[in-house]
Amino acid sequence: MTELLILAAGLGLAGVLSGFLAGLFGIGGGAILVPILITVFPYLGINPDVVAHMAVGTSLAIIIPTAVRSYRSHRSKGAGNADLLRAWVFWVPFGVVIASLIVGGVSGDVLRAVFAAIALIIAIKMLFNRASWTLADHLPPRPVTNGVGFGIGFLSTFMGIGGGNLNNLFMTSFGQPIHQAVATSAGLGVLIAIPATLGYAYAGWGLATLPPWTLGYVHLLGAALVTPFSMLAAPYGARFAHNLSPRRLEITFGIFLLVVIVRMMTDVIA
Template sequence: MLSALLDPLLLLELLSLGLVAGFLAGLLGIGGGMLMVPFLTLILGQRGVPADMAVKMAIATSMATIAFTSLSSVRAHHKRGAVRWPLVQGMAPGIVLGGLLAGAGAFALLKGQVLAGVFGLFVSFSATQMLRNSKPTPSRQMPGLAGQTAAGTGIGFLSGLVGAGGGFVSVPFMTWCNVPIHHAVATSAALGFPIALANTLGYVLGGWSLPPALPGAFGFLYLPALVVIAAASVTMAPLGARTAHAMNVAQLKKAFAVLLYALAAYMVWKAFAG
């Protein structure tokens, strides 16, 4: 089926994107969406998908792949005892609520150019947080259950608008609350699954009646890309997670932040060009 829907160049592009995104998801807890969305937008646009729809399909397809990547990544982190499961339980209900509100509501209503601009702004924020490496107040702690639910709602909603797994907000938030970086990355990877599940369900509901933009597309989801990227990223996420526990990722985070600024600039350009 895939061979009939994907030409060799497209297959190679999607495989490469999935491998890199999966590795970074395990390494930095970012879900891979910040990397996938700009490149998927470019790939879909080159194949004749209108700019507005290309951005939305890239965001939705990216988010759907995170459901698979997060499971693979969190398994590796859990083996090392790094996942703070009480925090996952506290934030997950809000994440599901925020994801459904974004995926089934705001996402379908907003124009693709607006979503591209939002994506660019929040990726820039994430890159800045990576570069700052600021130290939190020693006495600051994670909020109680109500605060965790509220934080989860915001993370789920923002993730649904930009197609990222939430690590671009949840990792800085948890480290700001003095959760050690390796635990924050591992817990963010675990939060990626409810984020992806809720938002993908919202995208399906929001795009149910849309005609396919490409062969193999279903509403906002581009199923061939989902299959290829998910398969590739799942194989690389555990390697990224193992690498995160074996090295100081500070230098890599700085280099990745520079890449994020470039990707953010591209998405902001798409917003204004549209």
């Protein structure tokens, strides 16, 4: 009983941290939740073969209300590209659906590798950003942007994130301010998390190896423990982001990603 209370408290703290980071970076919180859930779930008796899938599916469920809360906080500061989000209303969920159809046949190690590789590219961009790395000073035309939206939805489903990591890379590479990118990423999390959560629930539906209190690969009890704390902390992260200079926000984001990568690779090696 004591061990379960400790785990519950740990999940609550993870919710506070993920919510704050969701507001700060517009990432939805999955970048911190996935490694934490991968660490915690084995203590709940979850089969090691499905731990990574459960962590991703559960983090996506938590992202839904957290992303809504985060985006509203950023919009109150006048940030966020609503036109881009409207253009992605179809394309991002389409990428999510396609990825969800094949995610059940992908090993947990592949999910971890995809996460780490993409996160490393983004971290390097944020830490060592140069003016010459900017591809243009404006976003590309609609056909290209639509394809990017599809790709973000597809890759985010494998990574268990709200798409903020990828969108921050995309928007800053085309001359958009980091604060504008972060705010837009918060809204993007909603477009990704809803269909992705349904996809993970469907992909794991009826598996005999899943524990109680699950809906496919979504751990309902875990999500219920984390979500309130995540929603509570998101506005504070958004407020803090707007108090940072653009360059400082980029560096902070890059360092955060490196910490996440190291933590996840430690689990793989162990």
